Every structure is written in structure tokens, then in C-alpha cells.
Amino acid sequence: MNWQFWKKNKEEKKEVQPKSKVREWVDAIAFAVVAATLIRWLIMEAYTIPTPSMEKSLLVGDFLFVSKFHYGTRTPKTPLQLPLTHQKIWFTNIPSYSKAIQLPQYRLPGISSVKRNDVVVFNVPGIEENNLYLPKSKWIDYPVDLKTNYIKRCVAIAGDTLQIKDHQVYINGTLSEQEPGLQHDYSVYAKSQINDRILDKYEIDGFQILSNTDNQVRYAMPLTQETAEELKKLPFIDSVVFETRKNVEFNIYPDAAKFPWSGDFFGPLVVPKEGMTINIDSTTLTLYGKMIERYEYNEDVKMENGKLFIDGKELSTYTFKQNYYFMMGDNRHNSLDSRYWGFVPEDHIVGKAFFIWLSLDSNASFFNKIRWSRFFNLIH
Numbered sequence: 335m336n337w338q339f340w341k342k343n344k345e346e347k348k349e350v351q352p353k354s355k356v357r358e359w360v361d362a363i364a365f366a367v368v369a370a371t372l373i374r375w376l377i378m379e380a381y382t383i384p385t386p387s388m389e390k391s392l393l394v395g396d397f398l399f400v401s402k403f404h405y406g407t408r409t410p411k412t413p414l415q416l417p418l419t420h421q422k423i424w425f426t427n428i429p430s431y432s433k434a435i436q437l438p439q440y441r442l443p444g445i446s447s448v449k450r451n452d453v454v455v456f457n458v459p460g461i462e463e464n465n466l467y468l469p470k471s472k473w474i475d476y477p478v479d480l481k482t483n484y485i486k487r488c489v490a491i492a493g494d495t496l497q498i499k500d501h502q503v504y505i506n507g508t509l510s511e512q513e514p515g516l517q518h519d520y521s522v523y524a525k526s527q528i529n530d531r532i533l534d535k536y537e538i539d540g541f542q543i544l545s546n547t548d549n550q551v552r553y554a555m556p557l558t559q560e561t562a563e564e565l566k567k568l569p570f571i572d573s574v575v576f577e578t579r580k581n582v583e584f585n586i587y588p589d590a591a592k593f594p595w596s597g598d599f600f601g602p603l604v605v606p607k608e609g610m611t612i613n614i615d616s617t618t619l620t621l622y623g624k625m626i627e628r629y630e631y632n633e634d635v636k637m638e639n640g641k642l643f644i645d646g647k648e649l650s651t652y653t654f655k656q657n658y659y660f661m662m663g664d665n666r667h668n669s670l671d672s673r674y675w676g677f678v679p680e681d682h683i684v685g686k687a688f689f690i691w692l693s694l695d696s697n698a699s700f701f702n703k704i705r706w707s708r709f710f711n712l713i714h
Contacts, residue, residue, distance in 0.1 A: 371417045376407050378688065381455060381483065386540050387663035387670065388485060390558055391453070391515035391713075393705070394539075397692040398713065400455045404686040406444030411437055412477045421480055431480060439478065439681055446686075448659055451511060452488045453687040453713050456661065457481035459629060460675050478681060485687060486671050487513065487664055492607035492657035492680075498600035498673075500578060501666065512559075513714075519667040520562050522553040523572040532568075536561050539697075540668065556665055579667070587676045592620050597666065597673050605677060606658040611651050616640030622652075629679040630655050656680045687713040 353361070383396040392398070402408075412431050416423060419430035448454060457478055458464060464482045465473040476482075490496040494505050501518060503510040522528075527546065541555040550572065557565070557574075566574045579598040586595045595601070604610075606625060612618045619626075619637050626642065627635045636643040642652060658677035663669025672678065689712045693705035 367417050374418070375402070375410070377402055379685065380691075381485070381687075383485065386556070386668060387665050388453070388487070389515070389539070389556065389665045390517055390537070391487075391513060391664040392485070392687075392690075393693060393695075393708070395694040395696055395705075396690050396708065397694075398690045399688045400685040401688040402685045404444055404446050404688075405448060405683055406441040408479065408681070408684075409437070409440045409442070411439040411479045413437060415480075420483075421474075421476060431477075433477060436477060441681075448488055448491060448680075448683060448686075450488060450491055450494075450505065451513065451714075453485065454488050454659070454661065454678075455483055455485045455684040455687060456659075456678050457682040457684060458484045458675070459677075459679060459682055460624075463670070463675050481682070483684060484661070484671075486661035486669070488659050489662045490605050490660035492605055492659065493610065494605045494660070495602050496600075496605060496660055497602040498598060501576075501598040503662075513664055514560075515558065515664050517556045517558050517665045517667075519577045520555050520557045521575045521577055522555050522557075522565060523575075524551045524553065525549070525570045525572060527551050528553070528570075536564065556668055577667070583674075585674050587672065587674055588624065589620050592617075595673075600673055603660075605660050606654045608654055608657045608680075611653045613651055614640075614642045614649055624676055625654070625658065625679070626652055629681075659683070689713060 378399045378401055381398055381400055383392050383394055383398070386394055412433065412435075414433075414435055415431040421430065422428060423430045458481055461473055461475050463484075464476055489503055489510060490505055495507070497504045521544070522541075527543075528551070533541075538555055538557065538561070541553050543551060544554055545552045554577075562574050562576070565571050579596045581596060582590050582594040583596045584590050586593070586597070586600070603621065606622060612622060616639075619640060619642060623637050623642070626632060627637070632644050634643075634645050642649045657680040659680070660672045661678050662671045662673065689710055690708050691710065693708035694703050695705055696703070
């Protein structure tokens with residue numbers, strides 16, 4: 335009898351073959367992609383600021399992390415998508431997804447809800463805003479989770495009554511808190527052309543020279559109130575004039591013909607809240623018909639002569655199925671926001687802007703491109 339049966343003969347031993355270098359690289363890349371995809375979906379995602387609509391709070395060239403866990407992560411609606419892409423495959427116009435499978439979307443529990451003055455990343459709702467600068471024949475109706483990402487400040491939450499009077503925002507009749515980085519357009523009249531040293535000192539970007547004569551140069555400048563007051567003190571500045579937008583703007587929400595508002599004189603307007611019921615008439619359909627038709631997951635919606643029909647049945651009232659929010663850019667006169675395209679549905683909310691991890695100034699020289707002072711700044 336073999337009393338050492340647990341010992342294998344050398345011939346029976348199987349040698350473990352080491353992985354090839356190619357296999358090691360493939361495994362490492364696959365692990366990195368899976369890990370990055372999970373982190374991007376569940377916890378945080380990196381974004382960059384491409385436009386000046388949030389200056390001076392956020393600058394063009396700021397790179398930031400956006401928290402998914404604050405408001406709760408959304409489950410994927412479009413699962414057939416190339417990892418780490420959004421609408422297109424990198425550097426191409428080829429779609430990175432397929433709408434063959436569309437899942438119901440849910441939101442996991444978060445640690446907070448969207449609050450007034452939060453800086454929020456969201457999918458801009460309207461098909462028009464997702465296809466800016468494209469002819470209508472080329473518009474794409476993206477799924478909710480693949481619509482274009484915008485970043486704005488939430489100035490009004492569900493149930494609030496918002497009104498803008500002479501550029502000042504009022505919520506439920508009370509003047510809203512003004513953020514330090516808030517900007518508006520001013521006309522600046524100077525005795526001569528302002529040199530770059532002064533412009534750099536006051537961090538003035540995005541200005542235009544409207545006229546230039548021997549006696550005076552007129553600028554259009556986006557400025558904070560504090561910067562405007564500082565410029566008034568300079569000996570070569572004749573005057574600094576706030577440019578209030580009093581005239582009706584043709585593209586104002588919801589309809590300039592029925593509600594002759596502007597970006598500085600807007601409302602009053604109630605932000606829809608889940609469970610809120612409205613009476614149906616021509617006025618309420620002008621204000622809220624877009625949400626009922628596009629974002630409330632109703633089928634066969636028709637609006638005719640101030641009447642609402644859903645599935646062929648006329649409704650005299652309507653109860654909203656989700657919360658909505660009103661978003662505005664901090665660069666108030668240079669922001670395409672809720673004043674022009676309406677409310678943001680709750681299921682379009684992506685996350686809360688958390689902190690800046692890198693900031694690059696594309697207009698600066700090579701050695702001054704990095705804005706070191708903005709590193710790891712929390713976003714307020």
C-alpha cells in the first residue's frame with residue numbers, strides 16, 4: 335500500500351504557465367476600464383468648463399469633479415454604450431451607443447437633495463439645446479442619460495415661485511442671495527484704450543470694444559458688481575453703466591408673444607413639483623405643456639385650443655409626476671439657461687459640482703497656463 339498517496343509524482347504536477355506580456359496588458363487595461371466605469375457611474379466623474387456661462391464662479395479651462403453620490407446615482411437607461419464615452423466615439427462623429435435597449439431609470443439613495451444655489455451638472459432637456467448650431471434635419475433625439483451635459487446654478491427648486499425684477503432674483507417673494515462671482519454686462523467708457531495690465535489685474539475676459547474715438551473708448555464688459563465699483567475709481571474711466579435688459583427677448587421661455595419677458599425681467603413663474611396639480615387652460619399649457627408632453631412619460635399627448643388630451647382623453651387638470659428645477663448661469667447676461675429653454679426635470683440631474691482639480695488658462699503663456707490658486711477649490 336502507498337502510504338504517501340497525497341504526494342503527487344513529478345510527472346503528475348502541472349506547471350502554471352506565466353502570462354504573456356500582451357495578456358498582462360490586456361488584463362490590466364480591462365480592469366482599469368471596469369474600475370473607471372464603476373467610479374464614473376457610482377461616485378464621481380470628471381468634467382471641464384468649455385464656456386464662460388458660469389464665470390466668475392467657474393472659469394473656462396477649469397477641470398472639476400462632479401459628485402454622483404450627493405443626489406444619488408442614476409441607474410443606466412442606455413446600457414449598450416462604449417465605456418468612458420458619452421454621445422460619440424472619441425475624435426469621430428460615430429455614435430458610441432445603441433438605443434436597441436432602453437431601461438427604466440431609477441435613482442439610488444443620495445446624501446442630499448438639490449438645494450437652492452447648488453452648482454449642478456445636468457442633461458439639458460430640450461432636443462433643440464442638444465443640437466445647437468445644427469440644421470433641424472440633423473438633430474438627434476438622445477436618450478436622457480446621453481443628452482448634452484450643462485453646468486449651472488440652481489436658483490429655484492420644485493414648488494418655488496421665481497421672479498426676476500431688474501436682474502435681481504426673487505424666490506417666493508424674497509430677494510435671493512447673490513453669489514460673489516455673479517456677473518452682468520456693463521458698458522465701460524474710458525478716456526483711452528485700457529491696457530492689458532489693467533485687464534489682467536481685474537481678471538476681465540470676454541469684453542468687446544463697441545466704439546473707439548479720439549476722446550473715448552466704449553467697452554461691453556461682463557463684470558462682477560465689485561469689479562465695476564473698482565473700475566469707477568480709476569482716473570481714466572469716465573463711467574461704468576449697468577446694461578439692464580428691458581426689451582422683450584424673442585427666445586425667452588415660454589413664449590415671448592404671450593409672456594413678454596426678458597432675462598432681467600422674468601416671471602413670476604411657479605416651478606413644478608411632484609404631486610402639484612394645475613388646471614388646464616391656454617395659459618397653463620403655454621407654461622407647462624412642454625413638460626407634460628416631453629418629460630412626464632405620457633403617451634399620445636395632444637394640446638389643441640387650450641385643451642389637453644392624453645391617450646385620447648381630455649383632462650381638465652394635470653398632476654406632475656416629478657420635480658423640476660430652474661437653472662441659471664452666474665454670468666447672467668451670457669448664459670443660455672432656464673430663462674430660455676425652461677425647467678430641468680429631476681431625472682435629468684447628473685450630480686453636484688464638487689471641487690476643481692486643475693485649471694488651465696488657454697490665453698496665458700506656457701509658464702503661466704496653470705492657475706495654481708484654483709487647485710482643489712471647493713465649488714460653492
